[in-house]
Amino acid sequence: MKIIIQHNSMVPIYEQLVNQIKSLILEESLKENEPLPSVRVLAKEIRASALTVKKAYDLLEQEGFITTIHGKGSFVLSVNKHAKRENLLYSTQEELEQVIKKARQAGISKAELAELVAMILEEEEA
Known part of the structure; x- marks a missing residue:
């Protein structure tokens, strides 16, 4: 399982974990019944606290993405x-809200942004 944590991000580590694991599950990179790394192993891999990983796993469980079986x-x-x-x-x-926010900060107009999105969509269809 490939998880990339940005330690300098404004998004808390547990939230980054939740979002990335959800994405892996939804795109089926992680399949039904597949085990996740233990809290300690994942904490060591991403250089974070075990409590942070536990919090992420608890949230994923509350949202119905994973289940934890004691032991x-x-x-x-x-x-x-x-x-x-x-x-x-x-x-x-x-993600689009973040992009729009960045575009506004950069002084990009609605028309320029719409044109850019249309151009990207055309490239994707080709």
Whole structure:
């Protein structure tokens, strides 16, 4: 499992973890019943506190993405298609909001931003 944590980001580490693990589950890089690394192992890998990883796992469990079996570990749960689509729409919206914020800070107009998005979409379709 490849997790990249930006320690200098304004986004808390546990939130970065939750978002990345959710993405891996939703894009099916992590499959149903697949075990996640133990809290200690993942904490060591990402150079973070075990409590931070535990908090992320607890949130993922509350949201129905994983289950934790005492003494065995944490495992990926099945995600229904509707929930998957909703989650992807939500994360896309969040990312777009960040892009729009950056564009405004850079003085990019709505028209310029729309043109840029249209251009990128055309490139993706080719």
